Amino acid sequence: MSGPNTQYDPVEVTPLQPAEIDAARDAALAAIAAAGDLEELKQVRLAHAGDRSPLALANREIGALPPQARKEAGQRVGQARGAVNQALAARQTVLEAEHEERMLVEETVDVTLPVDREPVGARHPLTTGAELIADIFVAMGWEIAEGPVMEAEWLNFDALNLGPDHPARTMQDTFWVAPADSGVVLRTQTSPVQARSMLTRTPPIYVACPGRVFRTDEYDATHSPVFHQVEGLAIDEGLTMAHLKGTLDHLVSSLFGEGISTRFRPSYFPFTEPSAEMDMICFVCGGSALNAEGTDACRTCRGEGWIELGGCGVVNPRVLIACGVDPERYTGFAFGFGIDRMLMFRSGIDDLRAFWEGDVRFTTAFGSEL
Structure with a gap:
C-alpha cells in the first residue's frame, strides 16, 4: 500500500488549528492588558512573544503542512503575532508614561529648599x-x-x-x-x-x-x-x-x-x-x-x-x-x-x-x- 500524498492530503497539526491560535492570541492580549508595570510587561513579553511562546512554536509547525495549506496558516499565525506585538507596544507606551509621571512625583527635588550638602557653621x-x-x-x-x-x-x-x-x-x-x-x-x-x-x-x-x-x-x-x-x-x-x-x-x-x-x-x-x-x-x-x-x-x-x-x-x-x-x-x-x-x-x-x-x-x- 502506498503512503499518503503529502502534496494534496492535509496533515493535522494541533498548534495551527484556528481555535488554538485564537486562544493563544487572546491569552496574550489579556496578559498584556493586565500588566501593571514595565517589569510585569517584560515577563508577559517573554511568555507570549518570546521564542518559546505558543505562537512562536505554532509558527515553526507551518513547515509540516502541505504547500497549499501553508499560506493560510502563515497568515493566521502572522496576524495573531502582529496583534500581540501591537498590544505590547501600546501597553509599553502607556506604562512608560505612567512610570515617568510617578518618578516626577516621587523623586521631585525642591530647588527652593536650603542646601545641606555642606555642613552649617556657627558664628565665632x-x-x-x-x-x-x-x-x-x-x-x-x-x-x-x-x-x-x-x-x-x-x-x-x-x-x-x-x-x-x-x-x-x-x-x-x-x-x-x-x-x-x-x-x-x-x-x-x-x-x-x-x-x-x-x-x-x-x-x-x-x-x-x-x-x-x-x-x-x-x-x-x-x-x-x-x-x-x-x-x-x-x-x-x-x-x-x-x-x-x-x-x-x-x-x-x-x-x-x-x-x-x-x-x-x-x-x-x-x-x-x-x-x-x-x-x-x-x-x-x-x-x-x-x-x-x-x-x-x-x-x-x-x-x-x-x-x-x-x-x-x-x-x-x-x-x-x-x-x-x-x-x-x-x-x-x-x-x-x-x-x-x-x-x-x-x-x-x-x-x-x-x-x-x-x-x-x-x-x-x-x-x-x-
Whole structure:
C-alpha cells in the first residue's frame, strides 16, 4: 500500500488549528492588558512573544503542512503575532508614561529648599560674646563706640595719664608700628576709644568700647598677643564709685546669673583714682571652695572662691583735662574687662588658644549661642 500524498492530503497539526491560535492570541492580549508595570510587561513579553511562546512554536509547525495549506496558516499565525506585538507596544507606551509621571512625583527635588550638602557653621563665640555684652549696655541706654586698632601714641598713653617713662610704653608690652619713632602703636587697650569719645562728645557720656587689643605677650593657654576687651566710660555730673558698682553688678548678673556677689580690691591705674580690681564670687561653687582643702576643689576658681574680672575706678581728673572735660563740673568712672576671659569662665574653656585654632567643633559648640 502506498503512503499518503503529502502534496494534496492535509496533515493535522494541533498548534495551527484556528481555535488554538485564537486562544493563544487572546491569552496574550489579556496578559498584556493586565500588566501593571514595565517589569510585569517584560515577563508577559517573554511568555507570549518570546521564542518559546505558543505562537512562536505554532509558527515553526507551518513547515509540516502541505504547500497549499501553508499560506493560510502563515497568515493566521502572522496576524495573531502582529496583534500581540501591537498590544505590547501600546501597553509599553502607556506604562512608560505612567512610570515617568510617578518618578516626577516621587523623586521631585525642591530647588527652593536650603542646601545641606555642606555642613552649617556657627558664628565665632568671641563675636557672639561681644554682641551679648554690647546688648547689655545698650539696654541700659549706653552707646557702643569703636576706634582704629592702629592708634596714636598720645591717645593710647599720654591722654590716659601714662607718662613717657611708664613701663607700658616699652617694647615689653607694646607693638610699635615701624619706624619706632612713628608715634603709632597697635592699641594696648580700648581706652583710646574712651579718649576719642570725650574729645568728640559733650557730657553726659555713656559709652562701652568692645574690640581687639594687642600686647607682646607669650602665646599660651592663658595669654595671647591678640585678645579682646570691653571698656566702659561714664562721664556725668555727680557720678561716684557707687554708680560704678551698680553698673558692674548689673553686667555680672546679666552674664553669670542673678545673685552673684562682687567686691572691690584697692589697686592702682594711672587713668583712674581711686582704682580697684573687681572680683565676683565663683558662680560654680558659690565661694565654698574657700573652705575646701586643696586648690582643685573648684575647677573654675581653683579653690580661691573669687574670680578676678578686671580693673575699674573713678576717672582721673588729669584724663578729663587732657580730653577737654571740666573736672570741676563732671566726674566719671571707667572699667575694662577681658571678653576672652569672661567667656572662658562662662563656658568652662581651659585653653585660650582654642579661640584661635579654627576647630569647627569648638566654634559649633560655643559659637551658636551663649
